Amino acid sequence: MNKIDKNHIWHPYSSATNPLPTFEIVGAKGVYLELATGEKIIDGMSSWWSVIHGYNNPRLNAALHTQIEKFSHVMFGGLTHAPAMQLTQKLLSIVPQNLQHVFYSDSGSVAVEVAMKMAMQYNYAAGRPQKQSFATIRGGYHGDTWNAMSVCDPVTGMHSLFSRSLPCQFFVSRPQSTFHGEWHEEDLNEVRELFETQHKTIAAFIVEPIVQGAGGMYFYHPQFLRELAKLCKEYDILLIADEIATGFGRSGKLFACEYAAVQPDIMCTGKALTGGYMSFAATLCTSEIAYTISNNPPFVFMHGPTFMANPLACAVACESINLLLESSWQKNIQRIETQLTELLQPLAMHHAVANVRVLGAIGVVEMKEAVDMHRIQPLFVENGVWLRPFGKLIYTMPPYCISDEELQALARGIMRTITSYS
Numbered sequence: 055m056n057k058i059d060k061n062h063i064w065h066p067y068s069s070a071t072n073p074l075p076t077f078e079i080v081g082a083k084g085v086y087l088e089l090a091t092g093e094k095i096i097d098g099m100s101s102w103w104s105v106i107h108g109y110n111n112p113r114l115n116a117a118l119h120t121q122i123e124k125f126s127h128v129m130f131g132g133l134t135h136a137p138a139m140q141l142t143q144k145l146l147s148i149v150p151q152n153l154q155h156v157f158y159s160d161s162g163s164v165a166v167e168v169a170m171k172m173a174m175q176y177n178y179a180a181g182r183p184q185k186q187s188f189a190t191i192r193g194g195y196h197g198d199t200w201n202a203m204s205v206c207d208p209v210t211g212m213h214s215l216f217s218r219s220l221p222c223q224f225f226v227s228r229p230q231s232t233f234h235g236e237w238h239e240e241d242l243n244e245v246r247e248l249f250e251t252q253h254k255t256i257a258a259f260i261v262e263p264i265v266q267g268a269g270g271m272y273f274y275h276p277q278f279l280r281e282l283a284k285l286c287k288e289y290d291i292l293l294i295a296d297e298i299a300t301g302f303g304r305s306g307k308l309f310a311c312e313y314a315a316v317q318p319d320i321m322c323t324g325k326a327l328t329g330g331y332m333s334f335a336a337t338l339c340t341s342e343i344a345y346t347i348s349n350n351p352p353f354v355f356m357h358g359p360t361f362m363a364n365p366l367a368c369a370v371a372c373e374s375i376n377l378l379l380e381s382s383w384q385k386n387i388q389r390i391e392t393q394l395t396e397l398l399q400p401l402a403m404h405h406a407v408a409n410v411r412v413l414g415a416i417g418v419v420e421m422k423e424a425v426d427m428h429r430i431q432p433l434f435v436e437n438g439v440w441l442r443p444f445g446k447l448i449y450t451m452p453p454y455c456i457s458d459e460e461l462q463a464l465a466r467g468i469m470r471t472i473t474s475y476s
């Protein structure tokens with residue numbers, strides 16, 4: 055392992071004294087990552103949901119080249135540009151219709167912070183300043199910055215560690231009704247109770263629609279989202295849909311909210327929005343929210359990142375959406391879903407496996423016990439695939455351009471790894 059990396063560089067959730075092995079990448083094309091040792095392995099993670107069209111995509115590269123020759127960045131205070139306007143037009147044509155105003159930022163976590171600030175400022179402007187807290191379901195993940203962290207699952211989000219300075223939010227159990235299972239009305243009991251007693255203090259309810267990602271790779275029943283949206287309306291609580299992981303086709307719908315035909319008041323997007331090229335995110339809201347904030351003191355929305363609406367990021371995001379919409383993405387995601395289901399299902403019989411589940415282009419193998427990352431990570435690489443499990447969860451969300459043969463190789467790599475691991 056490279057000494058400078060091992061001794062001086064933090065990796066995500068890493069130890070400086072007992073770091074996990076890291077693998078140096080020297081190239082990447084399509085679904086393949088090329089290691090410094092010369093091997094090429096299949097990326098089953100799409101670099102954390104973002105590289106939906108594969109690496110080194112000629113159309114995305116060209117979009118960046120074209121923009122970089124014009125200008126790479128300008129401040130967004132008082133200035134604007136074609137990439138931001140084109141992307142906005144494109145976004146508004148595909149998101150739920152009620153969303154009409156877009157706020158660009160640099161990362162998913164910031165998009166969540168912006169959404170929470172919007173909800174708070176809206177309620178303040180609407181004369182409900184006592185609405186200061188947020189509610190969510192357990193098992194969620196919304197990012198690593200302070201307020202985003204406060205609505206992550208309290209256990210995996212390490213709330214105890216930060217409890218003295220983390221704002222205290224309301225948590226209800228995640229729905230027991232799974233996406234493919236039956237709907238159980240009782241799943242809403244806690245939400246109802248919470249809203250009845252606390253609605254005056256809750257500004258918004260934030261959820262990952264249908265798919266809980268980094269908090270547990272769990273697919274829940276669309277009826278929960280539908281009923282939750284209704285209850286939110288009834289109690290004047292805004293609904294924030296965090297589509298950062300699910301957006302842009304991953305779940306089988308362009309946005310997972312569509313499974314429940316729900317129009318959120320605020321929506322966060324990121325990850326796949328970027329095409330996997332550079333850090334970027336967008337928070338969208340309704341005109342009701344935008345106008346209420348703007349027609350009451352302080353008459354402006356109080357946020358403005360230095361790299362807001364970076365033209366390079368906008369240009370590549372816009373081209374990434376073009377690529378997606380030009381493809382028969384729905385059929386393609388269905389193909390991946392069918393293949394992943396067929397290929398991974400046999401693992402359900404394995405003695406170390408608790409559950410196998412697939413939705414859209416997301417495949418999950420839940421183990422009975424948490425995996426030892428020091429042992430399993432190199433095994434995946436030996437078997438020709440790149441996966442990054444956490445806890446008991448081995449999961450894959452490959453680039454959409456993955457072929458049937460590559461999907462088979464990916465599944466084979468997962469199977470071989472699990473077999474030799476346990």
Ligand SMILES: *Cc1c(COP(=O)(O)O)cnc(C)c1O
Nearest residue numbers: 161162163195196197267298299
């Ligand atoms: C990844 C993720 C985030 C955070 O995005 P970053 O770009 O890592 O800050 C927020 N919400 C969800 C649902 C995510 O999957």
